[in-house]
Amino acid sequence: MIALSGVWLALGERPVLRDVSFDVQAGQTKVILGNSGSGKTTILRVILGLNRPDRGSIRVDGQEITELDERHLIRVRQNMAMVFQGSALFDSLTVHENVGYRLWEHGRLPDEAIEQTVRESLQFVGLADCVDKMPAELSGGMRKRVGIARALASGAKILLYDEPTGGLDPINACMINRLITKLRTKGITQVVVTHDLDTAYRVADRIVMIQRGRVIFDGTPDRLKQSDDPAIRGFIEPGSLTTDWEAFAKAPNPVD
Amino acid sequence: MAAPREQPPRSTPGDSVVTGSFALRSTLIGYVLVVQEFTTLCGQAVAGLVRPPWYVRETLYQIDRIGVGSVFIVVLTGMFTGMVLALQGAVQLQPYGATMYVSRLISTSVVLELGPVLAALMIAGRVGSGIASEIASMKVTEQIDALRAEGTDPIQKLATTRLVACVLMIPVLTIITNGIAIFGGWLIARLSLGIDSYFYWTWAFEAIEQRDIVLGLVKPAVFGFIIAMVGCYAGFQTKGGTVGVGRSTTQSMVSSSILILATDFLLTKLFMAFP
Numbered sequence: 001m002i003a004l005s006g007v008w009l010a011l012g013e014r015p016v017l018r019d020v021s022f023d024v025q026a027g028q029t030k031v032i033l034g035n036s037g038s039g040k041t042t043i044l045r046v047i048l049g050l051n052r053p054d055r056g057s058i059r060v061d062g063q064e065i066t067e068l069d070e071r072h073l074i075r076v077r078q079n080m081a082m083v084f085q086g087s088a089l090f091d092s093l094t095v096h097e098n099v100g101y102r103l104w105e106h107g108r109l110p111d112e113a114i115e116q117t118v119r120e121s122l123q124f125v126g127l128a129d130c131v132d133k134m135p136a137e138l139s140g141g142m143r144k145r146v147g148i149a150r151a152l153a154s155g156a157k158i159l160l161y162d163e164p165t166g167g168l169d170p171i172n173a174c175m176i177n178r179l180i181t182k183l184r185t186k187g188i189t190q191v192v193v194t195h196d197l198d199t200a201y202r203v204a205d206r207i208v209m210i211q212r213g214r215v216i217f218d219g220t221p222d223r224l225k226q227s228d229d230p231a232i233r234g235f236i237e238p239g240s241l242t243t244d245w246e247a248f249a250k251a252p253n254p255v256d
Numbered sequence: 257m258a259a260p261r262e263q264p265p266r267s268t269p270g271d272s273v274v275t276g277s278f279a280l281r282s283t284l285i286g287y288v289l290v291v292q293e294f295t296t297l298c299g300q301a302v303a304g305l306v307r308p309p310w311y312v313r314e315t316l317y318q319i320d321r322i323g324v325g326s327v328f329i330v331v332l333t334g335m336f337t338g339m340v341l342a343l344q345g346a347v348q349l350q351p352y353g354a355t356m357y358v359s360r361l362i363s364t365s366v367v368l369e370l371g372p373v374l375a376a377l378m379i380a381g382r383v384g385s386g387i388a389s390e391i392a393s394m395k396v397t398e399q400i401d402a403l404r405a406e407g408t409d410p411i412q413k414l415a416t417t418r419l420v421a422c423v424l425m426i427p428v429l430t431i432i433t434n435g436i437a438i439f440g441g442w443l444i445a446r447l448s449l450g451i452d453s454y455f456y457w458t459w460a461f462e463a464i465e466q467r468d469i470v471l472g473l474v475k476p477a478v479f480g481f482i483i484a485m486v487g488c489y490a491g492f493q494t495k496g497g498t499v500g501v502g503r504s505t506t507q508s509m510v511s512s513s514i515l516i517l518a519t520d521f522l523l524t525k526l527f528m529a530f531p
Contacts, residue, residue, distance in 0.1 A: 045401075048404075048405055050401055050404060050405070070404075070409065071409075074404075074407045074408075074409065075407075077404070077405060077406075077407050078407045080405070081405065081406075082402070082405045084398045084401065084402055084405075085398070086397055086398055088397060088398040088399050088401065088402035089399075090399055090402070090403075091393075091394075091397075091399070102406045102407060105309075105406060105407065105408055106407065107309075
């Protein structure tokens with residue numbers, strides 16, 4: 001469904017992605033794990049075509065997207081939806097208008113069908129009573145859930161999440177994890193960027209681990225837990241003796 | 257015995273010339289890039305006019321917000337401009353016994369210069385900076401990326417709609433400014449200078465030629481283009497969180513004001529070249 005091969009990207013002078021290669025099968029939920037500044041968010045951005053890689057290939061649904069111009073990318077993006085880290089809900093629109101944005105924008109469905117989809121999506125995330133609220137009136141967790149409802153209502157086959165549980169309390173984080181798991185059972189292809197191990201273990205079919213722009217692990221959650229790689233052990237057990245704190249402190253500034 | 261300390265290499269006058277020339281070059285390249293990006297944005301915004309989707313609802317909303325929302329400030333601008341012109345004009349014309357012709361002075365200066373320029377500067381402050389801060393906020397909160405992710409061209413959705421609204425509404429607002437300024441002049445002429453209303457309005461309209469009206473409408477349309485595009489450019493280029501939003505807003509206000517004044521001079525010169 002999604003295949004990255006030898007992707008390199010530098011933002012300004014700083015290399016962010018270095019020879020990143022992995023794929024995501026249809027219906028799979030893949031978690032991209034890594035510490036802050038490792039390049040996780042940039043991977044989502046290149047998959048969505050928001051950033052163009054310097055080198056390498058990105059295929060979405062069999063189509064090479066690195067050579068496409070913005071107008072053609074808009075078509076490719078119609079099969080994808082992204083839940084942004086800060087939710088990125090449109091301030092000037094109500095929850096209802098935010099959720100149905102893409103459907104109204106492309107005008108392929110009659111209004112009644114759009115209303116129905118919006119209602120169902122908000123029900124799915126447990127926010128059916130927030131239809132007329134403005135984004136500013138919502139809590140952080142609610143905003144994330146509206147972001148998921150917006151992605152869901154779009155009918156996209158691929159959902160991308162950027163730190164879906166970042167900054168949330170454990171109850172809200174658990175609720176978001178459950179929603180992602182629920183969508184996994186519906187057969188939607190999902191890519192989840194997170195540094196939260198709990199989220200990764202709960203929702204992932206497979207995990208890709210990134211360190212300083214490089215893929216250092218690609219496998220199942222069980223294999224990750226059993227890995228002897230010091231970099232991986234240092235991440236999943238940060239309190240253990242294997243963590244090289246001195247090296248961590250000297251690491252380059254975050255570039256996410 | 258202490259080892260001789262290693263001396264840092266001395267900089268020569270030639271070094272500073274080289275460093276200076278590199279700095280100058282990078283500054284010049286920076287300006288060229290800004291012009292290139294601005295021109296590209298303008299081209300994309302104009303291209304958005306001729307290809308679907310046409311955001312009619314959004315355009316009408318912007319027309320209301322930019323046009324109707326600015327009526328109050330242009331009325332105040334026009335009123336005080338006209339009143340001041342009447343007072344100052346009368347002082348200048350009195351020694352020649354020509355106070356009754358003050359309306360000629362008011363109408364020509366307002367229609368040709370003061371109306372379009374002052375209205376545009378006031379609108380740049382209200383609307384241009386508003387456009388810049390709104391788009392800048394959307395940029396730093398990832399809403400522009402969200403628009404792209406939702407399959408929307410943000411330039412067509414945000415820039416083209418505001419461009420249409422500004423180019424259509426700023427001439428209308430300028431006509432209002434001109435009318436109110438001449439009316440404000442009449443108030444002073446009638447109440448303070450004792451000029452007959454018939455004389456005032458007759459000379460006011462006789463002084464204006466057809467080409468003055470054309471120039472008085474071409475200018476605000478061009479100023480509308482500048483206000484919209486400079487605001488959008490500043491917004492789309494925003495970096496650096498809330499500090500960046502403030503910077504873009506200020507940049508938009510300053511740049512559009514200077515461009516309005518410079519363009520006013522160029523258009524006036526151009527019209528004078530074709531009598």
